[in-house]
Amino acid sequence: MSVPGIIRIALKSLMRNKTRTFLTMLGIIIGVAAVITMIAIGQGAKKVVDDQISSMGTNVIMVMSNFTNTQNTARQAAGTGNTLEEEDVPAIRSQVQGVLYTSPVYNTFGQLKYGSNNWRGRIMGVDVEYFLIRDMKIDSGDLFYSSEVENGAKVCVLGKTVADNLFGGVDPVGKIIRIRNIPFTVKGVLKSKGQNMMGSDQDDVVLAPYTTTATRLMGHRWRFLTIMVSAESKDRIPLVQQDILNLLQARHRGTTSEDFSVSSQTEVAEAANTVSNTMTILLASIAGISLLVGGIGIMNIMLVSVTERIKEIGIRMAVGAGKRDVLLQFIIEAVTISILGGLIGIALGWGASEFLGKSMDWSVAVTPWSIFLSVGFSCAIGIFFGWYPARKAANLNLIDALRYE
Amino acid sequence: MAAENLLRTEALTKTYAMGDIHVHALRGIDLEIRKGEFIAIMGASGSGKTTFMNLLGCLDKPTSGSYTLDGVDVHHMDDSAITQVRNRKIGYVFQSFYLLPRTTALENVELPLLYSQHVHARDRHQKSLHALETVGLADRAKHFPNQLSGGQQQRVAIARAIVNDPVFLLADEPTGNLDTRTSVEIMAFFQKLHAAGKTIILVTHEFDISQYASRIITFRDGRIISDVPNPTPHNAEQDLQKLPRLDPEEEE
Numbered sequence: 001m002s003v004p005g006i007i008r009i010a011l012k013s014l015m016r017n018k019t020r021t022f023l024t025m026l027g028i029i030i031g032v033a034a035v036i037t038m039i040a041i042g043q044g045a046k047k048v049v050d051d052q053i054s055s056m057g058t059n060v061i062m063v064m065s066n067f068t069n070t071q072n073t074a075r076q077a078a079g080t081g082n083t084l085e086e087e088d089v090p091a092i093r094s095q096v097q098g099v100l101y102t103s104p105v106y107n108t109f110g111q112l113k114y115g116s117n118n119w120r121g122r123i124m125g126v127d128v129e130y131f132l133i134r135d136m137k138i139d140s141g142d143l144f145y146s147s148e149v150e151n152g153a154k155v156c157v158l159g160k161t162v163a164d165n166l167f168g169g170v171d172p173v174g175k176i177i178r179i180r181n182i183p184f185t186v187k188g189v190l191k192s193k194g195q196n197m198m199g200s201d202q203d204d205v206v207l208a209p210y211t212t213t214a215t216r217l218m219g220h221r222w223r224f225l226t227i228m229v230s231a232e233s234k235d236r237i238p239l240v241q242q243d244i245l246n247l248l249q250a251r252h253r254g255t256t257s258e259d260f261s262v263s264s265q266t267e268v269a270e271a272a273n274t275v276s277n278t279m280t281i282l283l284a285s286i287a288g289i290s291l292l293v294g295g296i297g298i299m300n301i302m303l304v305s306v307t308e309r310i311k312e313i314g315i316r317m318a319v320g321a322g323k324r325d326v327l328l329q330f331i332i333e334a335v336t337i338s339i340l341g342g343l344i345g346i347a348l349g350w351g352a353s354e355f356l357g358k359s360m361d362w363s364v365a366v367t368p369w370s371i372f373l374s375v376g377f378s379c380a381i382g383i384f385f386g387w388y389p390a391r392k393a394a395n396l397n398l399i400d401a402l403r404y405e
Numbered sequence: 406m407a408a409e410n411l412l413r414t415e416a417l418t419k420t421y422a423m424g425d426i427h428v429h430a431l432r433g434i435d436l437e438i439r440k441g442e443f444i445a446i447m448g449a450s451g452s453g454k455t456t457f458m459n460l461l462g463c464l465d466k467p468t469s470g471s472y473t474l475d476g477v478d479v480h481h482m483d484d485s486a487i488t489q490v491r492n493r494k495i496g497y498v499f500q501s502f503y504l505l506p507r508t509t510a511l512e513n514v515e516l517p518l519l520y521s522q523h524v525h526a527r528d529r530h531q532k533s534l535h536a537l538e539t540v541g542l543a544d545r546a547k548h549f550p551n552q553l554s555g556g557q558q559q560r561v562a563i564a565r566a567i568v569n570d571p572v573f574l575l576a577d578e579p580t581g582n583l584d585t586r587t588s589v590e591i592m593a594f595f596q597k598l599h600a601a602g603k604t605i606i607l608v609t610h611e612f613d614i615s616q617y618a619s620r621i622i623t624f625r626d627g628r629i630i631s632d633v634p635n636p637t638p639h640n641a642e643q644d645l646q647k648l649p650r651l652d653p654e655e656e657e
Contacts, residue, residue, distance in 0.1 A: 005519055016507045315503045318464060319565065320492025320520035322485050399465050402503070 006325060010332035017305075024301040025341035027294030028381070032345025032374040033352060034287035039370035040353035042280025044363035049276055053269045055193050055202065057134040059100070059234055060265045061241055063092075063227040063248070066258060084225040084248075084260070086210075089127075091251060092229060096243040098236040103130035105226040106213045112206060113178040114166040121162050123179060123206045125213025126228075133230040141173035141188025149209040154216065156184040159203035160192040182216050184208060237264045284370075291374070295338070295381035302334050302389035313393050314401030327394035334386025335379060342378030346371055411440045411573060411604055412461070417470035419456050430456040432627040433470065438606070440572075443599040443638070445615035446608045448624035455577065457624065458608045462495055462575045463487050475572055492521055496566030500578035502558040504550040510561045511537065511546040517569045524569075536564040540594060556587035563594055573604035580614055586648050592617045593641035617641055 014021045065083045086104055093102045106125035111118060128146050130136075144155045156179070163172050172186045184206075193202040208217075231240045241262045248260050306313070313326055321329075350366050357364040419431040430453045438444060448454040459465040460472060463479055472479045475494060479487065496517075497503075504513045514533040518524045524532070537543045540560040550558055559579060566574055576595070580588035588611075596617060599605050607618055615621050616639045623631040 002522070009519065012508075012512075311503070312505055315505060316516070316520070317488075318462075318491065318497055318503070319517040320488060320569075322488040322520070324485075325520060399459055402464070402499075 003328070006328045007332055010329045010336060013309075013329070014333055014336060020301065020305075021337060024298055025337050025344070027297035028291070028338050028341030028378055029294075029345040029348060031287070031291030031294035032342050032378055033349035034290050035284055035374045035377075036346055036349025036366060036370055037352045037356070037364075038283035038287040039280055039373075040349070040364040040366045041356070041362060042276065042283045043365040043367050043370070044357070045279060046273065046276035047365050048363045049272045050269070052195070053265055053272065055135070056265055057228075057230060059231040059237055060133055061229040061231060061237065061244065062261075062263050063088075063229060063244055064261050064263075065225070066261055084227055086214075086225065088248065088251060089227055092227065092244055092247060095247055096229075096240060098232045098240045098243075099229055100232045101129040101133045101228075101230045103127040103133060103228045104210045105130065105228050106210055106218060107224070107226065108213070108218055110180040110217065112162065112166060113181075114172075114175065117166045117168070119162060119165045121159075121204055121206055123208060123213065123217060125208055125210035125217070127210055130207070130228060133228050136193070137191040138188045139191040140171065141186070144187050144209060149211055152211040152215055153209060154182065154184045154212055155187050156206050156208040157188045157190060158186055159190050159201075159205040159207075161201050161203040162206055163189045179206065179208070180217055184212075231264075234266065237266055288377075291377060291381065294341070295385045298334055298337055298382065299385035299389060302330060302386055303392070305333075306330065306389045306393045309393075310396060310401050310404040313396055314398060314404065317396075317398045318402060323394040326396075327390045330390030330393050331383065331386045334390070335382035338378040338382030338386075339375070342375050345378070346374065349374075409440055411438050411442075412472070412474045413437045414460075414473075415471045417457075417460060417472060418468050419453075419460060419465070420468045429627055431460070431467070434629060436622070436629065436632075438573075438604070440604055441599075441602055443595070443605045443617075443619045444607065445618035445621045445635075446606065446624065447610065447612070447615050447621060449610060451626075452624040453627040454608050454610075454624045456627075458575060458577050458606070461606065462497060463491050492517055493569060494572045496569065496571040496574045498559070498562050498566050498574065498576040498579045500581040502550070502555075502562045502582070504558055504561060504565075506550060509547050509549060510542060510553065510564075513550070513561055514565045514568050516565060521569060532568055533564075536568040537561070539567065540564045554587075555583050556590055559583065559587075559591055560594065563591070563598075567598065567603070573606060574598065576605065576607045578609055579607065580609065580611065586645075586650075588614065589641050589644050589648060593645060596638075596641050 063084065089102050089104050093099060103126050108123050108125075109120065110123050112121050113119075124130075127149055128143065131143055138157070139160070141157075143157055144153070148155050156177070158166070158172055166172070166177060167175070172189055175186050176183045177186055178184070190203070190207075195201055229240070229244065231237045241264060244262050245260060249255055252259070313321075316326065353364040353366050356362050414434050414436045417431055417434040417436075418429070421428040421430055432453075434457060446454050446457065456465070460467050463474075467480065470480075474490065477490075479490060482490065504510075505516070511530075511533055514536050515529055518529040518532060534543060534546065537546055540563050542557060542560055542564065545553060545557060545561075550561070553561065559582075563574075563579075566576075574595075579595075580591055583591065592614060595605055595607065599619075605618075607614070609615055616635065618635060619638050620632070620634050622629055
């Protein structure tokens with residue numbers, strides 16, 4: 001008999017037992033929905049991490065000196081020491097291939113004051129390209145210009161947290177704040193970036209020209225320079241890292257590769273991804289177990305259904321159904337239950353993911369591969385758990401089946 | 406003029422093993438049946454008539470002996486070939502009807518055609534409706550078995566048996582679950598089919614029922630003890646006129 005014909009027979013026999021069919025399907029529905037939801041939650045967590053990483057900037061390379069004891073050591077002659085210098089920045093820029101942006105970064109802390117409001121915050125001295133490297137956008141006002149950096153102008157841009165704490169509801173643009181008692185004009189306020197991966201507030205920062213920061217806010221003897229670089233593309237990062245390291249060793253004679261660390265966000269990102277992938281796998285395997293239980297449910301019902309329908313199978317065989325026809329009919333019934341259950345499960349899982357995302361404010365991401373995975377898995381379950389009952393049905397003895405009461 | 410042979414058995418035996426005891430259900434049956442015969446197989450329970458019917462219907466395999474149906478040696482066929490024989494050459498009518506529950510009369514009649522590789526969907530519908538018309542149940546096509554009386558159910562089963570135009574009909578106690586009047590009605594259908602040229606083999610233990618056939622074979626203890634023609638079979642249609650209508654509403 002033709003396969004479409006058997007499909008018709010199988011569907012009809014499922015329709016004749018709507019309640020039983022639905023209850024069997026429920027196991028698969030819940031299983032698939034759980035897998036989809038769990039993967040969506042796992043992938044959502046991963047997306048949060050990805051977003052945080054990309055909020056640090058794209059293709060960012062950080063160059064730091066490992067010589068941390070600068071404060072207590074006499075500054076050595078230029079070109080001989082193993083600390084980074086401002087002159088290294090244009091050198092990297094002009095001599096390393098694949099570099100897009102560069103900026104020196106000075107980090108310090110200090111008391112910030114506006115009127116009677118006080119705030120202790122992080123102050124970063126940067127060049128204008130820093131905004132591009134970190135993908136920082138202005139919310140109100142303006143960024144500072146290269147001319148202001150060159151002239152060592154006393155201007156600054158505030159992170160949102162600083163702006164809120166110093167100014168309350170007042171618009172900070174154009175106002176003058178005192179950083180370590182030195183007056184700086186606020187040029188603008190940055191758009192919020194939220195917390196970074198380590199949980200620290202990326203908006204709790206004041207950005208000022210590195211020139212001004214170095215000369216006005218920090219003493220020469222204890223400056224500690226970091227250089228931020230962005231590579232043209234993700235693929236070039238390892239090469240750029242190596243070239244920077246080679247260049248620095250050449251520029252600072254007598255240093256070894258251990259004196260400088262050149263690290264990239266990709267490494268951090270990969271470590272973080274490993275964690276969230278592990279979490280996804282863990283959640284999905286727990287949900288997968290419920291899918292397995294659903295599959296066993298199918299086998300159970302199909303076995304009962306074979307016993308219940310022994311006589312029907314006998315009648316079908318007597319009027320000309322072959323073993324193959326009976327085998328196919330039962331497998332198709334099982335596969336139909338699991339595929340249909342799978343599809344409903346996808347819809348339900350998707351809905352549940354969206355609901356969780358909205359109501360719990362979780363980040364969820366339903367991914368195409370999780371859908372393919374669960375559909376494939378539920379097909380496999382249908383065939384695997386449908387096979388044994390189907391064989392049992394097909395191998396029934398005709399006379400015994402007909403006389404079965 | 407002798408009609409051509411339809412089936413022939415030679416030294417057919419069937420032995421069931423029940424633990425250590427071997428039960429000889431059939432002890433060597435030689436029989437020839439020609440096309441167009443209406444045969445009643447008689448016998449008390451345990452006489453082997455049902456076992457014989459199972460063998461004739463290719464529902465079971467003989468222990469030894471040969472069985473030739475329509476010129477083909479059935480004994481040496483594989484499973485799928487025998488399935489085809491059941492589907493194409495034999496129409497079954499059982500004592501307890503054996504209709505699929507929760508399946509309409511029409512779909513029950515369609516069943517053999519569904520498993521037949523040579524029938525298209527359009528013809529299937531046509532043929533099934535025609536078969537239902539033959540047994541006078543075209544208006545009940547959409548009814549489920551539990552909405553039909555016993556006699557109607559058996560008529561649906563007969564429609565199912567003839568829908569694939571088999572070479573013979575095999576009826577196992579077709580009137581066993583029916584009252585007298587309905588039994589005679591069913592026999593009238595068989596006689597009509599016989600008159601139209603069908604070969605019919607009827608297994609029964611009721612003497613009255615066997616009298617509608619034109620040849621009566623009697624079994625006892627796994628052997629044929631008599632095989633006689635019945636030159637004056639009863640006419641079911643006429644008998645029906647004589648029977649009182651006990652409950653005229655029943656068939657409505």
